Amino acid sequence: MTKGWENMENQLAALEKHDSDQDEKIEELSEACKNIDNKQTELEKADTYIQEAHTLLVEKVQGI
Secondary structure (H helix, E strand, O other): OHHHHHHHHHHHHHHHHHHHHHHHHHHHHHHHHHHHHHHHHHEEEEEEEEHHHHHHHHHHHHHH
């Protein structure tokens, strides 16, 4: 019976470690998602700026 308890304790320890590892990976992925969202927002702002600059340039050239 002691052997059975040791086996269950080992399995429990392995599961707890696996759970902890998964929590860590989830946290890393959450941070990565936030970074991607921030980068997307910045790219959208840059795209808007470029479009506005292009519009102004076209208007200026048409006025020449």
